[in-house]
Amino acid sequence: MSTMITVQFERELWELFRPFYQRPDEALREVAVLELYRRREISSGKAAELLGMERFEFVHYAGRLGIPFFDLDEDELIAEVRQAVGE
Numbered sequence: 001m002s003t004m005i006t007v008q009f010e011r012e013l014w015e016l017f018r019p020f021y022q023r024p025d026e027a028l029r030e031v032a033v034l035e036l037y038r039r040r041e042i043s044s045g046k047a048a049e050l051l052g053m054e055r056f057e058f059v060h061y062a063g064r065l066g067i068p069f070f071d072l073d074e075d076e077l078i079a080e081v082r083q084a085v086g087e
Contacts, residue, residue, distance in 0.1 A: 007028065029050070029051070030051060033047050033050045033051055034047070034062060034065065034067060037062060037067065038062075038067045044058055044059050044062070044069065047062070
């Protein structure tokens with residue numbers, strides 16, 4: 001199922017955005033998915049699915065853009081390590 005949405009940009013923003021992409025609709029989709037992933041609203045698997053990539057390919061791509069795969073605070077890291085060692 002697909003829903004058509006119209007988005008309006010100020011000309012200045014559009015002119016900054018447009019030269020980088022042949023297909024602006026695909027670029028907007030990519031930006032939205034990357035931002036949702038960065039905010040931890042969706043998983044790397046879901047983000048990969050939405051962009052038509054394999055999960056590893058997406059994680060690598062996001063990392064090149066400065067979006068880390070592991071982004072844990074100290075408490076989260078300790079909990080993950082404890083779970084991994086069976087504590």
